[in-house]
Amino acid sequence: xxxxxxxxxxxxxxxxxxxxxxxxxxxxxxxxxxxxxxxxxxxxxxxxxxxxxxxxxxxxxxxxxxxxxxxxxxxxxxxxxxxxxxxxxxxxxxxxxxxxxxxxxxxxxxxxxxxxxxxxxxxxxxxxxxxxxxxxxxxxxxxxxxxxxxxxxxxxxxxxxxxxxxxxxxxxxxxxxxxxxxxxxxxxxxxxxxxxxxxxxxxxxxxxxxxxxxxxxxxxxxxxxxxxxxxxxxxxxxxxxxxxxxxxxxxxxxxxxxxxxxxxxxxxxxxxxxxxxxxxxxxxxxxxxxxxxxxxxxxxxxxxxxxxxxxxxxxxxxxxxxxxxxxxxxxxxxxxxxxxxxxxxxxxxxxxxxxxxxxxxxxxxxxxxxxxxxx
Amino acid sequence: xxxxxxxxxxxxxxxxxxxxxxxxxxxxxxxxxxxxxxxxxxxxxxxxxxxxxxxxxxxxxxxxxxxxxxxxxxxxxxxxxxxxxxxxxxxxxxxxxxxxxxxxxxxxxxxxxxxxxxxxxxxxxxxxxxxxxxxxxxxxxxxxxxxxxxxxxxxxxxxxxxxxxxxxxxxxxxxxxxxxxxxxxxxxxxxxxxxxxxxxxxxxxxxxxxxxxxxxxxxxxxxxxxxxxxxxxxxxxxxxxxxxxxxxxxxxxxxxxxxxxxxxxxxxxxxxxxxxxxxxxxxxxxxxxxxxxxxxxxxxxxxxxxxxxxxxxxxxxxxxxxxxxxxxxxxxxxxxxxxxxxxxxxxxxxxxxxxxxx
Numbered sequence: 125x126x127x128x129x130x131x132x133x134x135x136x137x138x139x140x141x142x143x144x145x146x147x148x149x150x151x152x153x154x155x156x157x158x159x160x161x162x163x164x165x166x167x168x169x170x171x172x173x174x175x176x177x178x179x180x181x182x183x184x185x186x187x188x189x190x191x192x193x194x195x196x197x198x199x200x201x202x203x204x205x206x207x208x209x210x211x212x213x214x215x216x217x218x219x220x221x222x223x224x225x226x227x228x229x230x231x232x233x234x235x236x237x238x239x240x241x242x243x244x245x246x247x248x249x250x251x252x253x254x255x256x257x258x259x260x261x262x263x264x265x266x267x268x269x270x271x272x273x274x275x276x277x278x279x280x281x282x283x284x285x286x287x288x289x290x291x292x293x294x295x296x297x298x299x300x301x302x303x304x305x306x307x308x309x310x311x312x313x314x315x316x317x318x319x320x321x322x323x324x325x326x327x328x329x330x331x332x333x334x335x336x337x338x339x340x341x342x343x344x345x346x347x348x349x350x351x352x353x354x355x356x357x358x359x360x361x362x363x364x365x366x367x368x369x370x371x372x373x374x375x376x377x378x379x380x381x382x383x384x385x386x387x388x389x390x391x392x393x394x395x396x397x398x399x400x401x402x403x404x405x406x407x408x409x410x411x412x413x414x415x416x417x418x419x420x421x422x423x424x425x426x427x428x429x430x431x432x433x434x435x436x437x438x439x440x441x442x443x444x445x446x447x448x449x450x451x452x453x454x455x456x457x458x459x460x461x462x463x464x465x466x467x468x469x470x471x472x473x474x475x476x477x478x479x480x481x482x483x484x485x486x487x488x489x490x491x492x493x494x495x496x497x498x499x
Numbered sequence: 500x501x502x503x504x505x506x507x508x509x510x511x512x513x514x515x516x517x518x519x520x521x522x523x524x525x526x527x528x529x530x531x532x533x534x535x536x537x538x539x540x541x542x543x544x545x546x547x548x549x550x551x552x553x554x555x556x557x558x559x560x561x562x563x564x565x566x567x568x569x570x571x572x573x574x575x576x577x578x579x580x581x582x583x584x585x586x587x588x589x590x591x592x593x594x595x596x597x598x599x600x601x602x603x604x605x606x607x608x609x610x611x612x613x614x615x616x617x618x619x620x621x622x623x624x625x626x627x628x629x630x631x632x633x634x635x636x637x638x639x640x641x642x643x644x645x646x647x648x649x650x651x652x653x654x655x656x657x658x659x660x661x662x663x664x665x666x667x668x669x670x671x672x673x674x675x676x677x678x679x680x681x682x683x684x685x686x687x688x689x690x691x692x693x694x695x696x697x698x699x700x701x702x703x704x705x706x707x708x709x710x711x712x713x714x715x716x717x718x719x720x721x722x723x724x725x726x727x728x729x730x731x732x733x734x735x736x737x738x739x740x741x742x743x744x745x746x747x748x749x750x751x752x753x754x755x756x757x758x759x760x761x762x763x764x765x766x767x768x769x770x771x772x773x774x775x776x777x778x779x780x781x782x783x784x785x786x787x788x789x790x791x792x793x794x795x796x797x798x799x800x801x802x803x804x805x806x807x808x809x810x811x812x813x814x815x816x817x818x819x820x821x822x823x824x825x826x827x828x829x830x831x832x833x834x835x836x837x838x839x840x841x842x843x844x845x846x847x848x849x850x851x852x853x854x855x856x857x
Contacts, residue, residue, distance in 0.1 A: 198746075201746075201748065204748075207748060210745070211745050214741055214742070214745050217741070218738060218741065218742070252530065252533060252534065253533075255533055255534055255535060256535065257533045257534065257535040258533040261533075265533075269530060269533055272530060273530060310534045312578065313574065313575070313577070313578045314575055314578060315575055315732075315733055315759050315762055317762055317786065324766070327766070327770050328769060328770040380515070400734055403734065403737050403763075403766065403767075403770070404732075404733040404734040404736070404737045404762065404763040404766055405733070405737075405762055405763065405765070405766035406733040406734075406762045406763065406766075407733075408732060408733060408734075408759075410574070410730075410731075410732045411732055411733070411734045412734065413730060413732065413735070451738070451742060452742055452745065455725070455727060455739070455742030455743060455745065455746045456742075456745065456746040457746075458724070458725040458726060458746070460700070460728070461700060461727075461728050462700070
């Protein structure tokens with residue numbers, strides 16, 4: 125609790141006085157960084173600001189370990205460089221739809237909420253955009269429908285939470301059930317095949333050798349990073365999640381901001397629905413099953429605090445890629461999905477344990493060290 | 500906290516709120532026009548027309564009330580079951596069809612069934628959520644003098660049903676294994692690399708299918724190199740297939756358990772630009788049968804697990820209610836157990852099956 129308020133309060137004040145002040149690099153709360161020079165780099169690395177960089181590096185370390193395991197277990201495949209490149213793209217494509225959803229989820233969690241309805245929103249947006257009537261409007265109409273449906277459902281979530289005073293968990297749980305029900309109603313429980321070649325092409329085409337899905341993922345993550353770290357909106361999100369009361373006193377309209385966060389999550393789901401529909405050439409009410417858990421898990425191991433006030437979009441992306449790499453690794457070695465789920469669970473627990481360890485002891489350890497060296 | 504509510508708005512934003520609300524309502528109105536599915540499932544039912552000239556059993560007889568209960572459909576196959584039963588009942592002028600919602604689980608279905616039993620229909624046709632859990636409901640109906648037709652999910656107790664009609668999951672795997680085995684032999688591939696994309700792994704039916712597949716492949720001396728389990732949905736089929744294709748840069752054959760998830764499997768194959776292998780589907784959906792007939796993808800065959808069994812169940816329930824037998828058999832009554840053979844649909848016979856696709 126104490127860390128949250130400490131990190132949130134300083135972030136709030138500059139956001140109000142100078143919204144477009146040139147922000148320092150690193151995470152949101154990078155006030156600890158001093159001028160250039162090797163010594164300050166070291167202290168930046170050790171301090172609060174280096175926190176997210178350290179965490180991301182740890183996640184990259186996990187990725188490297190996973191890839192090394194792949195190399196050891198399937199040397200026949202990893203010996204072929206062309207295959208390695210193609211496999212990397214397969215992993216990123218696998219991560220693409222859930223990655224986009226995770227960006228929205230990260231914002232919601234940083235803002236102190238949770239969105240359990242993301243999978244259901246994807247299903248509703250996907251089904252709505254692949255009905256016979258919508259498909260007549262062509263690719264543009266389908267994308268428009270998916271994005272608008274997703275955004276509107278997110279908006280409803282936000283209004284229920286902000287103005288209906290529903291707990292986010294309950295409001296989005298209700299939406300999870302209702303949106304899947306509506307999706308089943310619209311699709312009449314059928315799998316709706318997308319016959320639109322432009323939509324299906326999103327999953328099969330590449331630009332300059334990079335699959336379109338991966339380009340969308342990178343673009344959304346980049347936009348999310350800028351929004352979180354370089355705009356007033358991002359600073360307000362951190363403030364609202366860290367300490368809503370302080371944020372309100374600082375002049376932020378917490379209610380409107382909360383609505384915007386859930387709307388943003390809905391928008392991401394709409395984009396994700398287009399990507400998933402393209403990949404499966406179809407949509408149905410049962411699609412994107414349990415995506416909410418994948419997205420929350422990825423955000424958490426990426427370093428986002430479930431209680432809000434802190435988080436990283438890049439970390440969330442790394443979390444999604446780690447999960448996709450595990451799926452890939454298990455497929456390469458013909459291992460069962462049960463074992464895969466157990467490993468996933470283990471990684472989530474380990475990530476949270478490491479997170480607690482870092483907060484409770486590591487920072488204190490560094491703080492003590494610094495104190496003793498200066499005195 | 501009670502004094503300073505963090506959620507209280509600082510200033511009034513009713514104008515922006517109004518704009519947002521207006522936009523939502525406008526988009527909603529625009530989009531509701533987009534929910535129609537005109538070429539939906541209608542017109543795709545699998546029914547036996549009542550032709551009294553060809554079959555004396557089709558001539559109208561004693562009036563029969565058939566009660567029907569099946570789980571709420573969350574999958575194309577289950578939706579087809581309910582549709583087929585309704586359509587077949589409509590064919591007969593002497594059948595009154597009463598359907599009760601089975602609800603979301605076995606308990607809800609049990610409750611619905613006891614309501615149905617109290618109405619005393621002549622026959623009950625039910626596809627239980629779970630044969631073991633609904634066994635007692637079957638017994639209750641039979642004790643009340645209402646014959647029960649069990650559709651697909653068997654009751655453990657033989658006293659709980661008058662007729663059991665079901666598909667053959669093990670046989671489905673065998674049929675897929677045999678087709679792949681024969682094709683590999685014909686192509687002279689001694690050591691084929693075979694992939695399998697199963698359905699939901701926790702279901703008994705998936706395990707039976709895989710067991711039949713493995714047993715039949717063993718006859719040819721083959722075995723499955725890589726087995727992935729999807730969740731009977733197109734998006735999970737796509738995920739598992741794309742990973743399988745990565746794991747095996749060269750494949751000779753793939754069996755995908757379910758044609759609905761096969762939409763995603765075929766999408767993944769097309770996205771990966773692969774075509775060096777043959778694929779066998781499962782269940783026998785209309786899209787799959789059309790693709791086999793067109794012969795323009797890796798999908799060369801599918802092994803059936805046809806929801807047409809629901810239509811047959813209604814026809815047989817009518818005969819049971821009227822005390823008639825199956826006209827081709829010597830027996831004067833309908834037999835007690837019928838297991839559909841899993842048929843293999845290939846390009847050669849696809850036209851005969853196209854009307855049976857769901």
